[in-house]
Amino acid sequence: MLPIRTKKELQEIRSNLAPNSKIGLVPTMGALHSGHASLIKKAVAENKTVIVTIFVNPTQFDNEEDLQKYPTALHDDLRLIADVSPNIMVFVPTTSEMYQSNVIPKKYDFHGLDKVMEGEFRDNHFNGVGTIIETLFSLIRPDVAYFGEKDFQQLRIIQKMTEILKLPVKIIGCPIVRESNGLAMSSRNERLDPSLRLKAGFIYDTLVAAKQKFGTESVHNTKEWVDNEFENHPDFKMEYFEIADVETLTPAKRKIENIKYRGFIAVYANSIRLIDNIALN
Numbered sequence: 001m002l003p004i005r006t007k008k009e010l011q012e013i014r015s016n017l018a019p020n021s022k023i024g025l026v027p028t029m030g031a032l033h034s035g036h037a038s039l040i041k042k043a044v045a046e047n048k049t050v051i052v053t054i055f056v057n058p059t060q061f062d063n064e065e066d067l068q069k070y071p072t073a074l075h076d077d078l079r080l081i082a083d084v085s086p087n088i089m090v091f092v093p094t095t096s097e098m099y100q101s102n103v104i105p106k107k108y109d110f111h112g113l114d115k116v117m118e119g120e121f122r123d124n125h126f127n128g129v130g131t132i133i134e135t136l137f138s139l140i141r142p143d144v145a146y147f148g149e150k151d152f153q154q155l156r157i158i159q160k161m162t163e164i165l166k167l168p169v170k171i172i173g174c175p176i177v178r179e180s181n182g183l184a185m186s187s188r189n190e191r192l193d194p195s196l197r198l199k200a201g202f203i204y205d206t207l208v209a210a211k212q213k214f215g216t217e218s219v220h221n222t223k224e225w226v227d228n229e230f231e232n233h234p235d236f237k238m239e240y241f242e243i244a245d246v247e248t249l250t251p252a253k254r255k256i257e258n259i260k261y262r263g264f265i266a267v268y269a270n271s272i273r274l275i276d277n278i279a280l281n
Contacts, residue, residue: 001078001081001082001086001088001090003054003074003078003090003091003092004089004090004091004092005092005093005094005097006093006097007093007097007098007139010091010139010140011139013089014139014140014141017049018048021048021049022046022047022048022049022143022144023047023048023049023050023051023140023141023142023143023144024043024044024046024047024049024050024051024142024143024144024145024146025043025050025051025052025053025136025137025140025142025144025145025146025169026039026040026043026050026051026052026053026145026146027052027053027055027132027133027136027145027147028052028053028054028055028077029054029055029056029057029070029187030054030055030056030071030072030073030074030077030187031070031071031072031073031077031187031190032054032073032076032077032080032081032187033177033185033186033187033189034177034185035148035150035176035177035184035185035186036080036148037080037083037084038148038174038175038177039146039147039148039174040052040081040084040085040088040146041084042146042172042174043144043146044084044085044088046144047143047144049089050085050087050088050089051088051089051090051091051140051142052081052088052089052090052091053090053091053092053093053136053140054074054077054090054091054092055091055092055093055098055132056070056072057098057128057129057131057132058095058099058103058128059099059103059104059105059124059127059128059131059132060105060125060126060128060129060131060132061125061128062122062123062124062125065271066273069191070187070188071187071188071190071191074092078090091140098132098135105124105127105128105130105131106127106130106131106134107127108126108127108130108161109164110126110130110157110160110161110164111160111164112248112249112250113126113153113156113157113160113248113249114126114127114153114157116153116242116244116249116250116251117153117240117242117244117249117264117266118153118154118266118275119153120240121239121240121266126154126157129154129157129158130157130158130161133145133158133161134161134165134167137162137167137169141168142169143168143169143170144169144170144171144172145158145169145170145171145172146172146174147171147172147173147174148173148174148175148176148177149173149174149175149176149277150176150184150185150186150275150276150277151275152173152262152264152277153249153264155171155173156246156247156249158171159171176276176277178204179197179201181198181200181201181204182201182203182204182205182208183197183200183201183203183204183274183276184203184204184274184275184276186274186275188272188273188274189274191272192269192272196235196269196270199235200236200269200274202233202235202236203236203265203267203274203276204276204278206226206229206230206265207263207265207276207277207278208278209229210222210225210226210241210263210278210280211263211278211279211280213225214243214261214263214280214281215281218254218255219243219252219253219254219255220253222243222263223241223242223243226238226241226263226265227241230267235269236267236268236269237267237268238265238266238267238268239266239267239268239273240264240265240266241263241264241265242263242264242265243261243262243263243264243280244261244262244264245259245260245261246259246260246261246262246279247260260279260281261279261280261281262277262278262279262280263277263278263280264276264277265277
């Protein structure tokens with residue numbers, strides 16, 4: 001499997017596809033795991049042509065150290081993709097290929113979806129996400145694109161961007177894939193030492209318990225309980241836990257009938273930042 005390296009080559013291949021060839025896109029930043037494999041398998045099952053992109057996008061990092069330490073394993077990534085199907089096309093550009101000398105994100109109006117949770121703690125993050133996804137959509141012109149629900153806020157923002165810009169791409173959200181202890185699969189998990197990685201199942205265990213509590217308790221009481229759980233755990237520092245409306249991502253102050261809610265969490269394990277979420281009702 002030879003990866004495609006340039007936008008020119010990608011566009012030439014794209015232009016030679018049959019006009020009725022349904023194209024599925026799976027954008028990734030590499031360091032692929034079973035969660036990514038589930039997206040790729042779904043794309044293969046639903047599309048004639050599948051393109052996977054591997055690009056560590058610098059414009060969505062607000063922390064230079066996090067960017068520098070982001071894991072890369074291209075050989076292993078290509079092997080994982082080939083194990084799903086040898087017919088998948090893989091686009092692996094450099095930063096200069098994608099941005100030339102202008103490594104600056106566009107500014108977007110995401111109708112407030114980017115102002116809470118991740119947006120509150122990661123300055124300009126979603127402008128960077130929007131910039132690279134819009135660029136990939138323009139280059140590849142996919143019919144369908146697949147994103148994991150672990151990054152649920154990102155998923156909603158990409159859906160909103162697609163709607164606002166009237167892009168002819170269907171956005172599919174796919175369920176979170178978890179490790180045996182419940183920890184949401186993430187490329188950053190590779191940076192955890194084995195003991196801490198095992199203990200990190202505590203994050204998901206707390207979310208599951210919060211979901212049960214939310215069935216009978218108020219928003220305030222549920223959030224307070226989660227706060228206390230992490231205050232009493234020496235290995236993890238919680239950055240936020242928020243209960244939000246699934247559609248608008250507006251943080252909830254009280255339960256409203258017929259509104260679907262989701263619990264969102266960001267936690268530091270040493271210097272490694274982990275995120276997760278769970279449907280609450």
